[in-house]
Amino acid sequence: MSSDIAIAINRFGLGQRRDEPVPSDAKRWLLDQFAAFEPRPAVLASVPTSVAMAIQYRESLLMIRDALGAKAIPELANIPAMAGPAAAPPSPKAMQKDVQKELREGYRMSYIALASGRIAAAVASPTPFAERLTHFWANHFAVSADKMATVGLAGTLEFEAIRPNLFGSFADLLLAVERHPAMLLYLDQSQSIGPGSAIGARAAMRADAKRKVGLNENLAREIMELHTLGVGSGYTQGDVQELARGLTGWSVGGFVRRPTGIEAPDGAFVFQPDWHEPGVRTLLGARYANNGVGQGEAMLRTLAVHPATAHHVATKLARHFVADEPPPALVARLAAVHLRTGGNLTALYRALIDAPEAWATPLTKFKTPWDWTISSLRGLGMRTAPDARSVGTLAALGQPIWRPGSPAGWDDIAASWAAPDALLRRVEVAQRIAGASGGALDARSLGPQLMPGVWSSTTAAAIAKADSPAQGLAMLLVTPEFLRR
């Protein structure tokens, strides 16, 4: 039996659902998903939006102000939202514990609603290739839900900026992401002020160190290093600073405490002209006239179709869909498609489907905890109710949803995920999921259904010796075949 179907449903998709027909034409099935994909399926209809999170955040500010007075407010944006290894609770002395606890709880609930929405959408999706692409881009443009301002926002970036732009151009996707409140807050762009801007000049005249305002180059650096050109592609510290200057004034309504900007609706992108650094900018040798918000946009549009960006995106796609060490020939072909089409994402996805490298066996990509959990739930035919439990499972497996801890996102290679302890955790989860399925499924027939053409006879023989249906299912989920895609 050919392995094409197994590759389509596992490498490109999120694993076969037990209760749905196995596709008969692998490539056709993938291509049909471009049109069938729903940016906002029913399971995501009621998850919190960035506007709702903005309002919640503003209310938090007022609560704290009431409790403590205005002095404590500037630090709020950086209070870790959840306790844990990645986010320590510094517990500001003055802050009353109950206020803080209540706020945390509110943000935690929003995070869980968003994260369990993501799981439910992935588990139920009839277009799992498109769904995988949304996860890919969410990781490419990672916002980590580690501080209070971003804990409820990280997920909204995926739902509001990535899903609607999945099949457009890379430039449109890039602009939607960089203008989104989650990104602007996460990488400290929302308070970056040009030293030569109206507000910057006024602050400089006061010469008061405590009220110092200025440029923050964090977003600009990560755009060039992670989102577009890629590290080591030849840009300089000077280029980073020029892009940072070009982006000054990009901010978010309702999140920013400084009273010096124009009013904007909570959670909406706002350009603050008085914060924008005046003057012509030079990026990678090209000059950009100062036309306000258009200056930064023009810089991003140029970056989106730069050869280094094409190569960087092609490398990441090839690594995700083909091999940890992406074949150079495939990377070159994908990069050429990017440049020829001006970054047309659908053309890139087509080129991937057309790539013989993507259909090679054996399966070599080791599933991430996310891939593995979703494919397990799909394989056993489950549909998750929104709850905290499966969200917690991902944390226990080492890949808490939207919390990679850095803007680089999660690694996409086996060495980062295939480790002794990680494997043991999967077995523990497999035992629990299999137990929850009630023992009504037969792993002996389910294995070849989920992994058609790649289910080995040694695996089949080992499963056949299981001491119970539930044990057989648990074993199925951690077989060498099912751990890979």
Next chain:
Amino acid sequence: MDLTRRSLLGKAALAGAFALTPRLAFAAAAAATDQRFVFIILRGAMDGMSLVMPVGDPAYSRLRGALALPPGGAVPIPLDSTFALHPAMARTAAMYAAKEALFIHAVASPYRERSHFDAQNVLETGGTAAYALKDGWLNRLVSALPVGREPPIAIAATVPMVLRGTAPVTSYAPSALPEANDDLLHRINGLYEHDPLLHPLWSEAMDARTLAQSGGSGGGTGNASPVALGKLAAQFLSKPSGPRIAVIELLGWDTHAQQSLRLTGQLRQLDAVIGALKDGMGADWSKTAVLAATEFGRTAAINGTGGTDHGTGGAAILAGGAVAGGRVVADWPGLGNGALYEGRDLKPTTDLRSVMLGVGAASFGVDPARLGPALFPGARVTPLAGLLRT
């Protein structure tokens, strides 16, 4: 075939060590290998000038502005005439007073760009450039030591780059999950028998599980706070036949905005991890060295959002009963005009690799002239001598 892949890997690593430096393994075998080494990776670029504040430098308070002093009127702990320690590091300060801790300042890896991810790769591989080496320097250190001990352990669900390589290593993290039953674990052993990736991983997982259980901790100890990671590392390291090298990772040091309170919380945690290691090691603390290092320092000046940006020179901590402490090791370059690296960063005057080599060689009784080329191939690294009591 009754040779496991793990024992094969162990033999291959041993053979590799012989090929490289013929008498190295014997030299080490004869020496005291009862020493312990813990490497704490501070991911995100810890601000060394907030950890060890150069309060005696005339340019310091001008550059740092509102960040020059800790928040809330807390008072820095004086270390010497130039430096003072952040007050969140109370336990480490007590170790410094007891001459069990020292700080290295104006230190950096050879990396001179400003990408976290490339810099962490250099920090962990020990290469001179990012991605030049495919394995970690601690893994190569293990290859230079006698085999027979339990392999080094990452207190994490996955193995960080610094420990990856040909020598067998393992990882262990507290889990909140219910444990899988023994029969299932046994059957999975058979399932992976012929899988070159999964079989060795599974063998390591089973060994670590046995080791954790023999300590009576039962393995699952709830959610992993950094302090719990410190305790767990100490639990492994203090077993007579347990691992001698452990790695802990702490995230969240990238303080671009509102640094003051965030960093206080981070440092408090780091201090608690070091304290948990000391408490957990008991009498073995006297044989222990803990090195905490980060990928690079942060800008000398405060930025526009109450934080600091990616820089170059920074600080590292060396703590433990084996440490010849009570001093700040620094060839201080100063913060005045013209002294800063590229006009913005603390200029590095000490090579972090010389610290790693100095500690590694002294801990495990290996001649640094032989160990150097193994840890840092292609580079000539001079070990920093006298970091440990001998």
